[in-house]
Amino acid sequence: MKIFQVALGILAAIGGFVDIGDLVFNSAAGATFGYQLLWVVVIGVIGIIVYSEMCGRIAAISKKAVFDVVRERVGFKAGLVTLIAAQVVNLMTLAAEVGGVAICLRLLSGLPYRWLILVAVFGLGAVVWITSFDWIERIFGYGGLCMLVFAVAAIKLKPDWGAVAHGFVPHLETKDTLLYFYFAVGLLGAAMTPYEVYFYSSGGIEEEWTEKDLGLNRANAIIGYGLGGFLSFALMIVGGALFLPHGIGPETLGSISLGAQVPLGEIGLLLALIGILFAVGGASIDTLFSGAYNFAQFFGWEWGRYRSPAGAPRFTLGWMVLLVLALGIVMTGVDPVQLTEYAVIFSVVALPLTYLPILLVANDRAYMGRYVNGRLANVLGGIYLVVILAVSLSAIPLMLLTNVGQG
């Protein structure tokens, strides 16, 4: 039973970790710098594991999700700033993911994009309304596993494995230093997007974790995000082995899917499209829930999918309003891929406001009792906070200086 529960967590993490932002940044980083930036994915994955484990532990022990903690630890005013920043980024990400779902459906069906945006929004709304939390994890997690086709594609493309290994060591072999750092910041932002911890900690409460589930929490965080990171490596290797030598900058989900078609043919393409559809669909639901969780936790409303919609009416209204707003944004014709690039960079700015309260509460015996952070978690948490702060200060200047990564 425990193994099954871990498997569910792993599947949910894969579906949630590899969203449209990861797809775009990892493929584009590979196409621009080859394997040079693989080390950044490692840093991002360790960071999200450290903080997810922490907020999962907080959820299991104190029964508080991230925004309960933010409100209690930083006060109403600073908490409100965090909430606004988080919700702006969440909404941008949600709109980008919904657009991504519509693009995938269009690549599969050939039907008009705007109609498919409506199909995506109503489909996601129906899934959230009808389906239980467990089944949402299963559907999108299992579907997202098709993304493993990119790992097979990466191997089939026969990359220079020596160069791949060298990519795990930080180094700089380019004259375009600013662009290199822009991608490094984007990759870190994509790996540590705040909605992942909002969703993860609230999910722990939805699943009624207790101190008995701390091992499960650790396994979910390490294996789940580890596998997510593995897929990110695969996407970057495909970018470096296929797109870079051909002089292609993959800027669309169709281009990214070609990365599986070239080495694996039609079946590779089909699996890639299905995998992307479920991964991006899963991320849509993660961001949708995260937005509603954040509002409800901050303002003290009833929340959770384990309650009926009538049992948590403001939470239900919250996700519905967010879905309608996302629909409005995507319907303007904004390019979801471009939107996700902005969302990832702006999410970096919101990172310290999210992660600092988690670190503080994980060290607070009043909340955590004997389950406060150990030395390793504190050292890593502290180092990552410094990294996050440096990255958040440089994100927007780098975006402006590199013309959003266009050089």
Next chain:
Amino acid sequence: MRQALLLFTLLAFVLAGCNGGTVDQHALDNDSESIDSLACEGALLAGEIANTASLTNFSRVHAGELYTRAANFEDALSTRPTTPGIEKAVRAEAKKAGRIAALFDQLAADPSNPALAAKLEPQFTKQGGCT
């Protein structure tokens, strides 16, 4: 609250600042690289249609998307003002983008025709100077 306002202002600034304006050498170089990238992707897509099998809907939609991007470059580079001395190069790049758009248009119109794709592949390669 101020931080949130700053975030909104910067977002509006960045979004509003995209596109348009005078084409300088740096912008021309970037656009030229993007146009070549589109052509090389066209070669890859056409090669897949010609040599293996591809999902028809995917090929039509993706070729159509790449057509739109190439056509947008053609429109922008044909009309936007340029810094002195580079207008001829900018307009030449616009024509190249137009030729690439035309190739994508043919591919999108008949995406399950391997013979046509085989004919278009070297043309994409030539236009983009692809390796």
